[in-house]
Amino acid sequence: MAATPTNAPEGYVSLRDVFGDAIMALGARDPRILMLDADLASSTRTMKFKKTYPDRHYNFGIAEQNMVGAAAGFAIAGYIPFVNTFASFLTRRACDQIAVSVAYPNLNVKFFGFHGGINLGEDGATQQAVEDLAIMQGIPGIRCYAPIDGNDLARVMNEVADVDGPTYVRLSRFPSPLVTPAVASASERAAACRVLIEGKDLLVLTTSTLAAKVIEAANALKAEGIGIRLLGITRLKPLGEEIAAEAKAFAGKPIAVVEEHSIHGGLADGLSALLDGAGIAHRIERIGVPDRFGESGHPDALLEACGLAGAPLKARLKATARG
8 A cells, every 4th residue: 555645635645656556566476567658657656667677667658559559469478568648648549459459359458547537627628538438448348447545446456467358447646535444465356336335315326536525425414314325336347236236225216326427438327237237227317527528627626516526516416315
């Protein structure tokens, strides 16, 4: 587990710092692991890996398509390439190479998309990935993850290192609070769904570090007598069958899905497909980024503008519980 950065509040951890520590441990364990960068070793915290294993680190510059193509070649040769860059650059620019060169032959390539969602803030719309999960989940054979916090990312890193085949892990930028238990061992994997708050009035699903904002809203509603049962979902594809059982227990009531992603193609759509397949009637309240691009602004202001945090999120959940 990474130490809390000096510029982060107590109890907050940046996913990219956890990633930087995790790849060092994995790199020491398995010499087949290679690190492929797109000129962002400082931002994605792979600089330490580069210094420690210079012959296993490759910087492709701002040539994401070439980087993914090379990753396919490395995988065919028996290596395990870890490909990392900003989520917007990876999924938009290199989608064809990811689909045809990696997913189609089912190669063991690990993709990490940093700065997912709109919490990137002032960097603006062109670097805010609001459709990355829709793109990656739509490509056959790719497992997709959006860790809830630093502890959860450590579990995900354990899992993706051992699971053969292409994976995509979405990471957010800024430090976030630890809301899940510490990792017990290198064998611990991501939970199919994790109960973050107990409640009986409304079932709410969320994912990624946005979970901390949803917890705040749920706790505020608890003080008003509204009990939220909050599930944190780390692995979005494939979704765990346990989630269907959770939804069935709330039959006849709406289910809210809160995600820092477009309302199209994210967790809400995955949940709908899962429940359809299980024959469970449902109504999903989609609380996500509407059909729009992000914009430049303070992360908290952007989240509230999309109804994903603060008073707007509390009001939306309250209305759903009463509806």
